[in-house]
Amino acid sequence: xxxxxxxxxxxxxGMFPSxxxxxxxxxxxxxxxxxxxxxxKLAAAGFEPDxxxxxLDSLSDASRARYRDRxxxxxxxxxxxLAKAFRFCFEQGWHDVVIVGATGLRxxxxxxxxxxxxxxxxxxxxLDSAHGGGxxxxxxxxxxxxxxxxxxxxxxxxxxxxxxxxxxxxxxxYAEGLKYALEGVSFTRWxxxxxxxxxxEAFKLVFEGGPLLVFQTY
Amino acid sequence: xxxxxxxxxxxxxGMFPSxxxxxxxxxxxxxxxxxxxxxxKLAAAGFEPDxxxxxLDSLSDASRARYRDRxxxxxxxxxxxLAKAFRFCFEQGWHDVVIVGATGLRxxxxxxxxxxxxxxxxxxxxLDSAHGGGxxxxxxxxxxxxxxxxxxxxxxxxxxxxxxxxxxxxxxxYAEGLKYALEGVSFTRWxxxxxxxxxxEAFKLVFEGGPLLVFQTY
Numbered sequence: 001x002x003x004x005x006x007x008x009x010x011x012x013x014g015m016f017p018s019x020x021x022x023x024x025x026x027x028x029x030x031x032x033x034x035x036x037x038x039x040x041k042l043a044a045a046g047f048e049p050d051x052x053x054x055x056l057d058s059l060s061d062a063s064r065a066r067y068r069d070r071x072x073x074x075x076x077x078x079x080x081x082l083a084k085a086f087r088f089c090f091e092q093g094w095h096d097v098v099i100v101g102a103t104g105l106r107x108x109x110x111x112x113x114x115x116x117x118x119x120x121x122x123x124x125x126x127l128d129s130a131h132g133g134g135x136x137x138x139x140x141x142x143x144x145x146x147x148x149x150x151x152x153x154x155x156x157x158x159x160x161x162x163x164x165x166x167x168x169x170x171x172x173x174y175a176e177g178l179k180y181a182l183e184g185v186s187f188t189r190w191x192x193x194x195x196x197x198x199x200x201e202a203f204k205l206v207f208e209g210g211p212l213l214v215f216q217t218y
Numbered sequence: 219x220x221x222x223x224x225x226x227x228x229x230x231x232g233m234f235p236s237x238x239x240x241x242x243x244x245x246x247x248x249x250x251x252x253x254x255x256x257x258x259k260l261a262a263a264g265f266e267p268d269x270x271x272x273x274l275d276s277l278s279d280a281s282r283a284r285y286r287d288r289x290x291x292x293x294x295x296x297x298x299x300l301a302k303a304f305r306f307c308f309e310q311g312w313h314d315v316v317i318v319g320a321t322g323l324r325x326x327x328x329x330x331x332x333x334x335x336x337x338x339x340x341x342x343x344x345l346d347s348a349h350g351g352g353x354x355x356x357x358x359x360x361x362x363x364x365x366x367x368x369x370x371x372x373x374x375x376x377x378x379x380x381x382x383x384x385x386x387x388x389x390x391x392y393a394e395g396l397k398y399a400l401e402g403v404s405f406t407r408w409x410x411x412x413x414x415x416x417x418x419e420a421f422k423l424v425f426e427g428g429p430l431l432v433f434q435t436y
Contacts, residue, residue: 108381115408163326190333
């Protein structure tokens, strides 16, 4: 699988990536926006943040001084640092975003970040076509999460593991190109469409309602 | 925090625990039920499984031979190995269950396992009082997940980080004893009640509908 390339990569403050794909996305980025203390993990891995966004409560004094020309303090408490970083990118007009480092430590942060991903996709979807829309995906050390607001096709490869999560219960999903048939299955539980697999170079999910969160292993 | 002690600990096939609390729960267990290949991680950590349940497709031939007197093969494909292990415990009458090792590797497995936790709680709740009910919790390296089917009080400590996830949107939750007030907040997103904190030795969640999944750091 080729890593999704984007000019803008957000580094969240979970486990810093170790898999080659999120690292390649990071290396290829034209700008790197860090969530708060993630700047220190990034520096430890030999990268430099272009912006550091968030509460800034988890940055050391040394990092505050070092990055003083690129700090964006957003003190409000109703969203987390990943949401603040995304909003910053959104307002700058950076609408093609790859998120890394958003999982792997506290599981409640992982769940929260994955839920925010759907909100980010909805914000991008609301852009009018003059802005050219946008895209946001989240890369972990094991795979890629894509938020799906409407029926869509996914590039894939035979045997790729695929899990589908319905953010609201009752969404009916039809799938083409997956090993286990989804013929209008109505999800009432998150786990019901996990552990599927792709049969070839693409699969398609057709649904109304939603959104869905789709996970593909690398 | 004292680890929840249980006679029955299920070891799922995610990241083997490294935190002292899940390890203490494991050491105190009277019986340890492993999901498939988790038996090998368990053995590598110096423990012995009492039962190994699942597809058994991720066990080496050596492990198959070594544990041949304690294998429970459940080949069906509609539930995962954690659900199979829980059902085995449930049918044996082991209704006080602690799950460890269920997170930390593939994020879709993590999400699936957390969603199953609610189903396990519902199965235990359906037991009549003659069986004495039951309890199931999931310990990670960062905290404890408790499924809440109805309003309940949680033991806690001041400053403990608390995140609440509504498995279905629209649940209204009232909280006592948390830093950020929840006064009938109706959740429409998983992230909306994350990153709260306890004010003292207990907090209480009052809600109708549900279920909720409650995370507390250690």
